[in-house]
Amino acid sequence: MQLVYVFDAYCGWSHGFSGTLREAASRHPELPVVVVSGGLFTGPRRVPIREFGYVQGANAKIAEQTGAEFSDAYDRLIADGSFVMDSEAAARGVAALRQLAPDRAAELATAVQRAFYVDGLSLSEPATYRKLAEEAGLDADAVVAAFEAPETRAAAEADFHLAAELGVTGFPTLLAVDGDRVIPLAYGHATADEVDTRLAAVSTR
Template identity: 80%
Template sequence: MKLVHVFDAYCGWSHGFSTTLREVIARHPELPVEVVSGGLFTGPRRVPVREFGYVQGANAEIAKLTGAVFGEGYERLIADGSFVMDSEAAARGVAALRQAAPERAAELVVALQQAFYVDGSSLSEAATYRAVAEGAGLDADAVVAAFESDEAPYTAADDFHRAAELGVTGFPTLLAVDGRQVSVLARGHATADDVDRRLASLS
């Protein structure tokens, strides 16, 4: 059995789920974790943040429910409403980090969401992935090269296809995958205890 974390780096609820994800992984070191980008803001949804009038209210709810921090850097980044959340670019970056250290993918995407939601770093910029890679002790040049490579858009598309194939329609979704059996452990918000109860029911 393995865990599959289907998320979007530009999804506030995915950011809010980071604490639960870390706790679940700490409790279950025996379970490998696959990380898949879901593609929330692609195509016609790739528009300036001002067109999503609910963002500030949703973030306040996420912070209240999960304790997630939305930092001053992030608030400055989105203040004038012109910032565009591009999930395809974020998925390319996630794939680049995952390629550098597959076994640390979950840890790396948590750090990536911190870079956006706390520090206010754009997930469309190579410098963001360089900083996350350097912070994790990875080969930053290799990560940036993978992010900027000609293959990167195909890697992102593969992730979006994988998420759809798993039947995921909302982010984050944490799955337990055992052969062909796919079980939902969490969707949106859940505690580590919630996930444990669902895991126990599978055995």
């Protein structure tokens, strides 16, 4: 069995789920965690953030329910409304980091979200992934090269297709996958204890 975490780096609820993901992964070191980027802001949804008028109100609700941090640096980044959340670029960044440290995928996915929501960095910029790689003790040049490589663009597209194949329609979604069985453990928001309870039920089936 493995855990499959389907998220989007530009999804506030995914950011709010970061603590639960880290705790669930630490409680179950025997279960590999596969991280899949879902592609929330692609195609016609890749527009200036001002077109999503609900963002600030949604973030306040996420912070209240999950304790997630939305910093002043993030507020400054999006303040004039022109910032474009490009999930394809973010998925390439996640894939580049994942490529160098696949066993740390969950940790690195939450670090990517922190770079945006706490450090106020664009997830479309190679410099963001250089910083993340250096902080994680990875080869920063290799991560930046991977971010810009055509193969990583293909990996991002493969992630989007896999999310669709798994039937995921919203983010974040945490699944237990055991052979052909795909069992939902969390959608949107859940505590690590709730994930544990659902995992226990899966293992007794």
